[in-house]
């Protein structure tokens with residue numbers, strides 16, 4: 620037998636299915652990485668919760684998850700949890716933690732009009748973290764923000780195989796384009812991991828061509844970099860989807876989860 624392969628998983632965490640938009644790029648770069656995907660369905664949605672609730676809930680939950688699944692690295696595949704609780708989680712856990720923050724830097728690098736939109740949850744778009752990213756990377760841009768809880772629901776519905784009304788996507792985009800300066804906006808940051816899952820629907824509902832930017836590929840590269848030189852199983856292994864509340868709604872996600880190699884579903 621050759622060197623022992625390392626079966627410790629990557630733990631990818633979100634409130635719901637949004638983290639799958641980060642998991643996809645990770646799996647493309649690291650196809651043999653064992654995956655534990657966690658959706659905090661008992662705490663969903665995060666975007667309408669207070670900072671205090673998120674800051675208390677996420678580090679405690681991740682502490683339990685790390686004890687149970689012994690991952691080599693944690694990805695917080697959620698902008699809301701990352702912009703509020705990343706520092707608390709890093710302080711609480713003794714392993715590498717990769718967060719997801721709004722992709723304002725690449726969006727600012729792309730925008731010709733110098734007007735970018737940040738479409739996230741209500742909690743994310745009000746964070747100081749977004750002020751800081753805007754000041755650091757988009758100081759010469761007008762940065763518009765809009766929070767949409769409906770888009771989060773639409774992504775959850777789509778992955779359960781339910782129909783999603785086109786008008787709802789148009790309405791979410793209008794939250795940005797109707798703001799002062801919004802008619803010049805050419806680039807939109809999908810600052811919630813649920814939103815790339817409905818990227819096609821958003822693009823189809825847009826009154827004019829807009830560039831949509833998100834952080835999935837950058838996060839995958841970061842995970843690959845942090846695990847460089849580590850060993851992995853020799854072939855892809857079946858992943859696990861863990862829900863903090865497991866009912867019929869979560870079980871309806873099985874076909875979508877299977878498309879990401881998550882063939883086992885369990886409750887925490």
Ligand code: DGL
Pocket residue numbers: 633634635637638663664665666667696697698699700740743771810811812813
């Ligand atoms: N997917 C999450 C994010 O990136 C939040 C969705 C929610 O629970 O509101 O912000």
